[in-house]
Amino acid sequence: MAWRRFGGSSSVGDAKAIDVSDLAAALGKWTFSADELTELATSLRRRHSSILRLRPELVAASLELSLAPIEWYSFGYRPTDPLARPSRWLPFAAGDYYLQDAGSLLALAAAELDSQRWHPANLVCDLCAAPGGKASAVAEQLGPAGFLLANEPIRSRLPALVHNLARTGSDRFAISSRDPADLASELPGCFDLVLVDAPCSGQALLSRKRQSTTAMQSSQIEHSAARQRRILSSAKSLLRPGGRLVYSTCTFATAENEDQVNWMVDELGMTVDPVDRLQAYASDLAPASYRLWPHRHSCAGSFAASLRRGDEAVERRTYRTQPSVKVERDLRQWFDFSDEAHRWFGSNANLYAIPSDAPEWVERVADQGCEIAYRTGKVWKPSHAAALRRSGPLRSQQAIDVDATQARSYLAGSPIPCTLRGWSVVRLHGRPLGWIKSDGRTGKNHLPAASRFANLDSGR
Numbered sequence: 001m002a003w004r005r006f007g008g009s010s011s012v013g014d015a016k017a018i019d020v021s022d023l024a025a026a027l028g029k030w031t032f033s034a035d036e037l038t039e040l041a042t043s044l045r046r047r048h049s050s051i052l053r054l055r056p057e058l059v060a061a062s063l064e065l066s067l068a069p070i071e072w073y074s075f076g077y078r079p080t081d082p083l084a085r086p087s088r089w090l091p092f093a094a095g096d097y098y099l100q101d102a103g104s105l106l107a108l109a110a111a112e113l114d115s116q117r118w119h120p121a122n123l124v125c126d127l128c129a130a131p132g133g134k135a136s137a138v139a140e141q142l143g144p145a146g147f148l149l150a151n152e153p154i155r156s157r158l159p160a161l162v163h164n165l166a167r168t169g170s171d172r173f174a175i176s177s178r179d180p181a182d183l184a185s186e187l188p189g190c191f192d193l194v195l196v197d198a199p200c201s202g203q204a205l206l207s208r209k210r211q212s213t214t215a216m217q218s219s220q221i222e223h224s225a226a227r228q229r230r231i232l233s234s235a236k237s238l239l240r241p242g243g244r245l246v247y248s249t250c251t252f253a254t255a256e257n258e259d260q261v262n263w264m265v266d267e268l269g270m271t272v273d274p275v276d277r278l279q280a281y282a283s284d285l286a287p288a289s290y291r292l293w294p295h296r297h298s299c300a301g302s303f304a305a306s307l308r309r310g311d312e313a314v315e316r317r318t319y320r321t322q323p324s325v326k327v328e329r330d331l332r333q334w335f336d337f338s339d340e341a342h343r344w345f346g347s348n349a350n351l352y353a354i355p356s357d358a359p360e361w362v363e364r365v366a367d368q369g370c371e372i373a374y375r376t377g378k379v380w381k382p383s384h385a386a387a388l389r390r391s392g393p394l395r396s397q398q399a400i401d402v403d404a405t406q407a408r409s410y411l412a413g414s415p416i417p418c419t420l421r422g423w424s425v426v427r428l429h430g431r432p433l434g435w436i437k438s439d440g441r442t443g444k445n446h447l448p449a450a451s452r453f454a455n456l457d458s459g460r
């Protein structure tokens with residue numbers, strides 16, 4: 001599985017100069033003064049450092065890092081030192097935070113994940129989920145009865161999604177890889193909240209050097225806008241009456257942003273649902289629409305909007321829970337499978353667990369969930385995701401606690417001393433890091449190569 005790393009460099013990029021008139025045309029109906037347009041063009045050549053999105057249960061002060069809060073999202077923090085490399089800090093390897101562009105937090109703020117209005121029992125679909133920047137934030141905020149379906153149609157993008165969801169330690173998610181229209185015909189009216197973080201022309205990615213200036217071309221913008229409308233129609237069908245849709249992009253073109261909001265109101269009959277505390281970022285071109293700009297907000301830039309499906313009746317299907325797959329005997333050595341709290345699905349190569357109160361339809365559409373075990377040849381092994389789980393009776397029966405020095409050594413891939421025999425989870429101050437298998441003296445390191453951290457700073 002590929003682990004997506006988000007670097008924290010703040011150096012000035014060497015991206016090609018951006019033609020100001022091309023930029024003005026690409027913005028569409030949005031207008032800036034000549035000076036501000038030049039400022040924006042300059043800012044698009046600058047790389048903005050990633051920020052930290054903390055686990056909701058953590059208090060920033062407990063990390064003993066020098067951080068300043070992000071204004072638009074309560075769990076977002078920026079290192080005060082612009083040269084800081086938070087991807088090299090031990091708390092990152094231990095799963096205390098996710099690194100992403102501050103602009104990505106706008107959609108989370110629009111979904112009100114960090115507010116009193118968030119409902120932990122929500123059924124959520126992230127329709128365009130990889131690599132999981134938003135899906136992982138949702139998974140961390142779900143409580144009993146809540147569930148996330150993270151959908152990503154491009155299969156090659158699934159490993160990063162799988163990995164980032166595993167890092168949350170939650171089991172309240174499943175992963176599908178369907179075209180949105182297929183999913184909508186399988187699961188009409190099933191969700192309280194659908195996130196559409198749409199594929200787009202990606203003009204904001206210019207500053208992260210993950211997009212070329214073709215992002216400015218009208219053909220690219222029109223192509224993206226047409227695809228977004230198809231996805232949005234499906235997203236509406238997935239919502240229950242009154243359910244919420246949060247639409248977001250990382251591009252500046254109004255054709256892919258405010259125009260789409262107006263289209264959803266006019267053509268799909270949706271209503272807008274303003275987010276009061278985002279008023280400072282409100283767009284004048286459509287209601288309940290918010291923007292961040294690289295030259296104003298020290299991020300790559302983003303757009304988010306909040307809408308609701310009307311109360312019209314939706315014909316819901318009934319689903320029957322599929323019987324759990326039979327759990328083989330050798331899996332019982334690590335976990336208690338006798339509990340009624342879980343359902344199991346998978347194949348004879350991978351076993352996934354979901355809480356037994358997860359929606360009945362999960363096994364119909366899911367390819368993966370929280371992986372508990374996988375088989376190589378005839379031998380079952382416990383999965384890395386199972387070690388990282390932070391709740392529930394499926395926790396390993398055995399764990400060993402290590403200090404920061406041992407944790408760094410383990411995370412770099414080294415064996416560690418362990419007097420327990422067999423499989424144990426290695427923990428740092430209660431945070432699970434991964435598996436070892438010990439002969440009673442030395443614990444062999446079972447961290448997947450993609451989850452190792454060879455260059456952690458020693459002081460943090």
Ligand SMILES: C[S@@+](CC[C@H](N)C(=O)[O-])C[C@H]1O[C@@H](n2cnc3c(N)ncnc32)[C@H](O)[C@@H]1O
Pocket residue numbers: 104127128129130131132133134135152153154157179180197198199200227231
């Ligand atoms: C902006 S990215 C999503 C980022 C993700 N939400 C996050 O926060 O990490 C858009 C995603 O949509 C996926 N995608 C591409 N075509 C799609 C389609 N027709 N329907 C749904 N998603 C699509 C892309 O593969 C990509 O992973």
